[in-house]
Amino acid sequence: MDYTASLSFLYSRLPMFSKLGADAYKKDLHNILALEEKLGNNYRKFKSIHVAGTNGKGSTSHMLAAVLQEAGYKTGLLTSPHLHDFRERIRINGQMIPESFVAAFTTNSIPLIDAIEPSFFELTVSMAFAWFAQENIEVAVIETGLGGRLDSTNIVTPEISIITNIGLDHQNILGPDLATIAGEKAGIIKQGVPVVIGEANAETLPVFEAVAKSKQAPMSVASEAQQLIQWGKNGNRLDATVRDTDRTDGHQYQLDLTGEYQTRNLLTVLQAIRILQRAGWNINEKAIQSGLSQTRKLTGLHGRWEQISESPRVILDVGHNADGIRAIVRQLGLETFAHLHIVIGMVKDKDISAALELLPKTATYYFTAANIPRALPADELALKAGSYGLSGRSWPDVNQALNAAKAKAGKNDLVLVCGSVFIVGEVTW
Known part of the structure; x- marks a missing residue:
């Protein structure tokens, strides 16, 4: 199959959440694990950062990928859904997955599709992992599709887990209240792996604390660890000054994402970067500023104010x-x-x-x-x-x-x- 035929096959043959809603959601990790086993467990061949949350996880993922890319790391990015082009979902250093890879992977996967019957999202995740492994990336920023605990991406053991926030969305799948939804999102917290919570409240914070404690996962809340000193819109850019709460000096950042809500995502991104820096990642201030100032250009993010x-x-x-x-x-x-x-x-x-x-x-x-x-x-x-x-x-x-x-x-x-x-x-x- 060529690329066009491959997309037609994927859209028509596999259950898609955008078409079917909850009926396309697979409530376990069996299919993705079966796919990965047959394909060589590609998800184990690169480091990752795992991002969940009700809102902001896409912006957060793109900003992090832009910074890592500017720091010199060969960076994969898996997000969903796409706006115009299926290949927007899967990028390395901002470049979309080649049409030829999509076509070849889909064609070669037909026997697996017949045997395992994965969803559209499950096969997309395996496709991304296969390309990332083939291209020998150093790190992938991986956004969950829905929820966390049972999301197909939740087979990775990341360097850091991030949960941006919790809101009422997809209650028919994730649960009726904030605490229950937080429990599903907290499913991405792994044993001993640091976790950053972007925003929390009285209903969700105890859930995160309990799960983090049970997994011995060091937890920080970005809005407590990072302080937004001032911000303002400057034309088509957003200027912000942020400092670590345990320091007296701040840093100025200029974002090409102008929505006011990006200030909260910024704090989450910066806290995640601080944890990576302390773990030995070479991410200097110049790379942070450069990545944040051209996230759209570097990663192709669209549709955020x-x-x-x-x-x-x-x-x-x-x-x-x-x-x-x-x-x-x-x-x-x-x-x-x-x-x-x-x-x-x-x-x-x-x-x-x-x-x-x-x-x-x-x-x-x-x-x-x-x-x-x-x-x-x-x-x-x-x-x-x-x-x-x-x-x-x-x-x-x-x-x-x-x-x-x-x-x-x-x-x-x-x-x-x-x-x-x-x-x-x-x-x-």
């Missing part, structure tokens, strides 16, 4: 659950605009009520749906949103909705596209 045009300004953000929408609303409070237009679509297996009640009632809405089976029909979303005082029209696809918003918006207005990773992924620009 990303401006794609001006007059009117059009912003893309993949925030989709209650905490993600809450972060978007905080960011909107920092922006200057005449009127707000929001292009939004959501999936039907989410608790959309929690998100809708947070959105500004003064905005004009353009309700739409991504081209996936899980998408909530635009008319249903519009009806539900109306009960929360959000008004607007529904549109059959994302780009028609966006074009309508841009046509109606004045040059000083702001157009925001959000509500689902898949909505942002379908935007043409």
Whole structure:
């Protein structure tokens, strides 16, 4: 099979979470372990950093990969989902996995697929590990797909584990409350391996502490170990001054990720780097500053408060659950605009009520749906949103909705596209 045929095979043959939701989720590690055993246990052939969390794990993973890359390490990066190109999921030093490797791996794996019946995500993880091993990378930053304890990536024993935060998302799979979800995410904590918690609260902190203690895993909370002294938006960049809480001197960083929520991810990244430095990793301050200042360029990260045009300004953000929408609303409070237009679509297996009640009632809405089976029909979303005082029209696809918003918006207005990773992924620009 060539690359195009391979993708068609993967999308049609293997269960995909984006299409099926919970039905595509495999609740054990049997398949990934079986795949890895047949393929040579590639996951054991490189060092790794494992990142879980409800929100921020993608940004955190990309920032860490950028810093490690700038420090001179040959760095793999595994994230999900992708926005435009399947190969965005798997990178080495920012370069996407070659089409030829995807095609060859898929073709050669057909007997394994028939025998093991893995999910789309399970096979993608094994594909990434195979490429990383072939290319002799030094370290991989690995983002969990969903949860942690039973996630396919959780076969690695990393140098450090990171849990960015806990929010209410995927409750039908991970559990009904923050403590239960924290327990699932804490499943990535390994025996004796340091763990960084980005943010914790009264419900989640005891869970993390108990698991870390049982695994004799040194635990630190980034928001306690790192102090954000000041920050501000500087055009399309974010300036921040941070210091270790046990030191008096601070460091200035300039990020090419401008969302206010990136300040919290920054503290998590810096704490993880401090632990790696103490373990002997050669990561100097110049590499940290360079990596953070060009994360987008180095790793291809998109969709995090990303401006794609001006007059009117059009912003893309993949925030989709209650905490993600809450972060978007905080960011909107920092922006200057005449009127707000929001292009939004959501999936039907989410608790959309929690998100809708947070959105500004003064905005004009353009309700739409991504081209996936899980998408909530635009008319249903519009009806539900109306009960929360959000008004607007529904549109059959994302780009028609966006074009309508841009046509109606004045040059000083702001157009925001959000509500689902898949909505942002379908935007043409």
